[in-house]
Amino acid sequence: MEPILITETYDCPGITLDQENNIFQITGRSLPEDVYTFYDPIIVWMTEYAKQPNPETVFDFKFIYFNTATSKIILDILTLMEQMNETGHKVLVRWHYLKDDEDMKDAGEEYSGMVEVPFELISHQI
Amino acid sequence: MVPEEFNSGYLNFVYDFYKTMKAKEIKIVYEGVITHQIIKAFIALSEAQMEQTGESARVQRIVFHVMVECLQNISKHACPVNNNESEKSRGIFLVSRQTEYFCITTGNIIVSENIQKLKGALDQVNSLNRDELTELYKHQMKEGRISEKGGAGLGFIDIGRKTGNPLEYSFLNVSETHSFFVLTIRVSRET
Numbered sequence: 001m002e003p004i005l006i007t008e009t010y011d012c013p014g015i016t017l018d019q020e021n022n023i024f025q026i027t028g029r030s031l032p033e034d035v036y037t038f039y040d041p042i043i044v045w046m047t048e049y050a051k052q053p054n055p056e057t058v059f060d061f062k063f064i065y066f067n068t069a070t071s072k073i074i075l076d077i078l079t080l081m082e083q084m085n086e087t088g089h090k091v092l093v094r095w096h097y098l099k100d101d102e103d104m105k106d107a108g109e110e111y112s113g114m115v116e117v118p119f120e121l122i123s124h125q126i
Numbered sequence: 127m128v129p130e131e132f133n134s135g136y137l138n139f140v141y142d143f144y145k146t147m148k149a150k151e152i153k154i155v156y157e158g159v160i161t162h163q164i165i166k167a168f169i170a171l172s173e174a175q176m177e178q179t180g181e182s183a184r185v186q187r188i189v190f191h192v193m194v195e196c197l198q199n200i201s202k203h204a205c206p207v208n209n210n211e212s213e214k215s216r217g218i219f220l221v222s223r224q225t226e227y228f229c230i231t232t233g234n235i236i237v238s239e240n241i242q243k244l245k246g247a248l249d250q251v252n253s254l255n256r257d258e259l260t261e262l263y264k265h266q267m268k269e270g271r272i273s274e275k276g277g278a279g280l281g282f283i284d285i286g287r288k289t290g291n292p293l294e295y296s297f298l299n300v301s302e303t304h305s306f307f308v309l310t311i312r313v314s315r316e317t
Contacts, residue, residue, distance in 0.1 A: 011166055031194050033162035065187070067194050068280035075267050100183055103288060114264060 004045050012038060013063065017045050019053075025060035030070040039073045043080075050080045056090040057081070063096075063104065071107075075114065082115040092118045099123045154221040160204070161215065165197040172221060179223075182316050188288050189228050192311050193221070195281040196232045204234035227312040238305045241297050247279070248293050248309075251286040259287035289313050 001019050008014030008028040016025050032038035059081060066074065078093065085091045095108035105121060112119035147155065153175055154168060169190055176186045200217040217234030236244070254262060263283045286293060291312045298306040 010170070011162075031165075031198070065190065067191070067198065068284050069198070071280060071284075072267050101187065102184070103187065110260065110264060114268070 001045065001049060004041065013066075015042060017042065017049070019049060022054050022056070022058075024057060025062060027060075027062040029064050030066040032070075035069040035073055039070075043073070043076055046077055046080045050084050053084045053089045053091075056092075057084060058092045058094060060094045061096060061108075064098075074111065078111055078115045078117060081117045085117050092120065094120045094122055096122045096124060098126055100126065151223045152220060153223055154219070156220075157216075157218045159214070159216050160197055160201045160219065162201065165194065165201065168197065168219070169193050185228070185313060185315055188313050189221075189230065191288060192230050192285055192313060195285055196230060196309065196311065199281060200232055200234045203236070223315075225315075227314055229310055229312055231308065231310045233306055233308045235300065235304050236297075236307045238297075238299070238303055241305060241307075244307065245295075245297075247282055248295050251282045252292045254286070256287050256290065259283055263287065285311055 003018035003020065004015060005018070006012070006015040011029060011031045011033075013026045013028040013030045015027075016023050018024070059077070061074070081091050081093060093112075095111070097104035097108060105123070108119070108121045112121070146152070154172060156164070156168070158164075172189060172193060173186065176189060181189075197219065200219070201215045204215050204217045213235075217232055219233075220229070220231040222229045222231075250262075251259065263280060266280055266283065282293060289311060291314065294310040294312070296308050298308070300306050
């Protein structure tokens with residue numbers, strides 16, 4: 001599949017979805033003007049990828065901020081990871097947060113309880 | 127030369143306005159159409175102001191979040207009287223810094239038919255504790271469809287649990303069909 005490479009901006013995250021190099025990550029802030037327009041291609045790509053994923057998929061979430069409209073999209077992505085997991089593919093979600101950002105840590109914990117996917121919470125020094 | 131309008135009370139108005147803003151520590155005030163560009167400008171401005179006054183990282187993050195959610199609400203839901211397109215997404219927006227709180231206030235016109243629904247959502251948030259709000263949030267994320275306007279009904283719930291303060295609101299009847307909806311969110315400053 002053609003990779004998706006989006007450069008991070010003030011209000012939209014950087015996104016890499018690259019099957020060949022096995023890199024899957026979202027990084028930065030997410031408060032797009034229209035979550036649908038921004039994330040539709042991502043969901044379409046991931047849905048397609050989930051049909052024939054790599055033997056092992058590690059998805060790194062490195063959000064600094066996301067709005068509530070984005071939170072639903074994150075769950076959609078995680079649900080696709082769950083499907084891969086159910087069809088016997090190895091998956092791992094790595095949820096990164098800044099050490100002092102309790103809310104971002106809590107969000108990771110909440111998501112990890114909502115989907116059947118191996119989840120790692122990774123704290124970073126500022 | 128002093129413009130004509132300054133002689134007719136305008137100068138006094140500006141000075142009174144200046145004094146009020148200073149006294150009430152109003153950091154940002156805006157009336158007009160709220161576009162995505164304006165939202166970005168305000169959150170950047172507010173970030174810079176908070177950085178300067180040395181607010182804690184958590185307070186900064188919560189104020190940022192409340193601003194994003196409230197402003198995106200107006201840009202998506204504010205409804206013009208008489209279906210005047212140029213009045214769409216229009217509202218007033220205020221941020222003030224008090225000793226113990228940041229106050230983020232928005233005001234916008236809504237169709238009065240929506241009052242009950244809105245009031246129901248706000249009262250529900252105000253009646254729940256943090257854990258209950260988290261459960262409701264998770265439930266809404268799973269079950270709630272994102273509306274065509276892009277909101278998922280999650281904003282109020284998340285503001286409630288992140289600030290830990292009640293959502294203060296009121297509705298003012300402005301015509302037979304429309305009302306002015308005012309919402310104030312307090313974000314406690316850590317001292």
